[in-house]
Amino acid sequence: MTKSNAYAAPSATEELGPLTIERRDVGPHDVQIEILYCGVCHSDIHQARNEWGNSIFPMVPGHEIVGRVTAIGDHVKTFKVGDLAGVGCLVDSCRTCSQCEAGEEQFCENGSTGTYNSKDKNGNVTYGGYSTQVVVDENFTLHISEKLELSAVAPLLCAGITTYSPLKHWKVGSGHKVAVVGLGGLGHMGVKLAAAMGAEVTVLSTSDNKEADAKRLGATHFVNSKNEEKMKSLKGHFDFILNTVSAPNSYDKLMNLVATNGAMVLVGAPPEPSAITGFSLIMGRKTLAGSLIGGIKETQEMLDFCAEHNITSDIELIPMSKINEAYERMMKADVKYRFVIDLASLKN
Ligand code: NAP
Ligand code: ZN
Ligand code: ZN
Numbered sequence: 001m002t003k004s005n006a007y008a009a010p011s012a013t014e015e016l017g018p019l020t021i022e023r024r025d026v027g028p029h030d031v032q033i034e035i036l037y038c039g040v041c042h043s044d045i046h047q048a049r050n051e052w053g054n055s056i057f058p059m060v061p062g063h064e065i066v067g068r069v070t071a072i073g074d075h076v077k078t079f080k081v082g083d084l085a086g087v088g089c090l091v092d093s094c095r096t097c098s099q100c101e102a103g104e105e106q107f108c109e110n111g112s113t114g115t116y117n118s119k120d121k122n123g124n125v126t127y128g129g130y131s132t133q134v135v136v137d138e139n140f141t142l143h144i145s146e147k148l149e150l151s152a153v154a155p156l157l158c159a160g161i162t163t164y165s166p167l168k169h170w171k172v173g174s175g176h177k178v179a180v181v182g183l184g185g186l187g188h189m190g191v192k193l194a195a196a197m198g199a200e201v202t203v204l205s206t207s208d209n210k211e212a213d214a215k216r217l218g219a220t221h222f223v224n225s226k227n228e229e230k231m232k233s234l235k236g237h238f239d240f241i242l243n244t245v246s247a248p249n250s251y252d253k254l255m256n257l258v259a260t261n262g263a264m265v266l267v268g269a270p271p272e273p274s275a276i277t278g279f280s281l282i283m284g285r286k287t288l289a290g291s292l293i294g295g296i297k298e299t300q301e302m303l304d305f306c307a308e309h310n311i312t313s314d315i316e317l318i319p320m321s322k323i324n325e326a327y328e329r330m331m332k333a334d335v336k337y338r339f340v341i342d343l344a345s346l347k348n
Contacts, residue, residue, distance in 0.1 A: 001025060005346045006131035007320050008058040012050035015324045019058055021127050023135045031141045032071040033085050038129030039064025039155035039313070040339040041185060042246045043269070045327050047117050051271040056117055062129025062341070063089040063115040064157040066150055076138045084150065086142035086303065087134060088157035089293045091115050091126060095139075103297040105140075130320065132346050142300055145307035152312035155185060155338040156303060158293065159313065163190035163242060164302040165294035166265045167197060172240050174198030179234075179241045181225065181254060183210045184330070186244035186267055188314060188337035191217045194242070196309045202238070204231075204254075207333055217314070217337075231257070236284065238262060248274045255280035255288065263287035313338045319345035 001022040008019035026032045044061035046052050065087040069079050079085060092113035093105035105112050113120050116128030127134075144153055163186055172178055178199040180190040187203070194201045195218030202221040203214035211222040223230050234257045241254055241264040248270045255276070258264055263286065281288060294302065306312065314337045318326055326339040 002133065004131045004133040005348065006060045006127060007323060007346065008060045008127075008130070009048035010058050012048070012055060012057070016048065016130070019060065021060060021131060023133055024124075026071045026073050026135055028073040028075040029137050029139070030073045030135050031069055031076060031079050031085060031138050032133065032135050033065070033067040033087065033141070034070045034133055035065055035067040035129055035131060035343045037066050037151045037154040037343060038062040038341045039158065039185070039315075040323070040326055040330070040341065041158050042330060043158070045330060046246070046269065046271060048327075052269070054117070056119075056125050059117055060127035060130050061116055062131070063087070064154045064159070064340075065115070065129035065134060066144055066154045066157070067343075070133070073138075078143070079138060079141065084144035084146060086144045086153070086157050087115060087129070087136050087140065088142065088161060088299055089115055090296065091136050091140050092120060103295040105295050106292045130323070130341060132343055140296060142296070142303055144303065147307055148310070148312050151317055151340050151342070152315050153303075153306075154340050155189065155313035155315065156306055157299070159185040159189045159338060160193070160306060161294040161299045161302050162186055162267050162291070163244070164193050164305070165298055166242060166267065166291035167194055168298070169291065170240055170263055170265065172197055172199050176200070176239045177202070177237060177259075179204050179238045179257065180219070181241060181243045181249070182245040182268060183207065183214055183337065184244060184246070184333065184335050185313070185338040188213075188217055190242045190244060191219050192311050195219070196305075196311060199240075213314075213336065236260065241265070242267065244268045246270060248272045250274065251276045251288065252280045255286055258284065258286045260284040261286070263289055266290045313340075315340040317342050321345065
């Protein structure tokens with residue numbers, strides 16, 4: 001075991017603070033990574049505050065991890081010491097069920113192991129990327145291009161794959177009108193990726209001060225979702241809506257904007273329910289669906305797509321000590337567009 005500096009939530013009601021954790025010894029199939037940067041996802045807040053009701057404390061959040069390989073196990077084939085490496089939301093799964101075989105480990109029928117707030121096969125609680133080091137099985141470690149700014153690559157490991165996967169699954173591309181709801185970490189990646197896939201993108205946001213950014217990120221149109229008149233004028237307009245909102249919002253109102261046979265996919269995971277009436281789906285044979293991150297193979301595909309298209313996240317780099325402030329700002333939608341922790345600030 002090796003000790004690692006970390007930041008943890010001691011309970012659902014306390015702020016995050018320093019904690020020393022232990023990482024397992026490097027096994028034959030493991031990669032040890034010195035964490036350089038870790039993105040801050042709204043799921044970190046939901047879980048650190050036990051909003052989804054499944055939290056294990058103390059909790060070390062963080063599942064947008066990038067760093068350099070510092071050691072490898074004897075059987076590791078695809079990484080060597082000094083390589084860049086990434087870790088997203090998953091660190092293990094059963095590897096034998098039909099979902100795992102299909103490369104969709106996020107839907108593992110026997111339960112995948114999350115990067116944090118989860119228990120591994122030995123019953124040990126997993127700790128995430130708000131720490132200086134991590135040991136992960138080679139099969140759940142991603143290859144990162146040297147070409148892109150590393151700190152801005154970190155958010156691709158969750159925000160990137162979570163928006164890429166549904167866009168691919170629903171075959172979004174040129175000729176499609178896409179709306180992205182909520183311009184935060186996921187939303188801004190959704191805009192970049194949908195635009196890169198050739199779609200015409202509209203941002204539906206509650207923050208007027210994000211309009212110029214939305215267009216710079218690749219959106220053609222920007223609409224304040226609180227403007228009822230404007231929202232009504234978009235009835236039946238979109239082939240596909242990607243809903244990234246972290247708080248309850250009106251699914252009915254948004255379904256009205258979906259074209260006949262179109263879909264709205266939820267990736268935002270608010271803890272409280274949002275009402276939906278059957279009519280907003282029935283009138284136009286519309287689909288309301290959800291999507292969870294993406295499998296390891298698709299995550300690598302997304303990273304390669306981003307390297308090829310020069311796509312990274314727009315970030316605000318913070319020291320570990322600013323994490324509680326970052327959470328508060330995210331709660332006010334004051335994020336442009338992903339906080340990324342510089343783990344150099346946690347070394348001593
Ligand atoms: P974020 O950076 O905090 O962005 C969320 C955005 O939603 C805000 O910036 C804001 O955008 C909008 N918003 C917030 N409160 C709102 C409200 N009350 N009404 C309307 N809009 C509101 O969060 P994130 O990291 O992108 O995560 C978004 C959600 O996705 C979270 O629930 C997270 O847990 C979930 N998530 C799901 C998956 C998955 O696999 N499905 C993966 C990662 C994250 P505007 O200022 O533009 O309105
Ligand atoms: Zn996430
Ligand atoms: Zn499985």
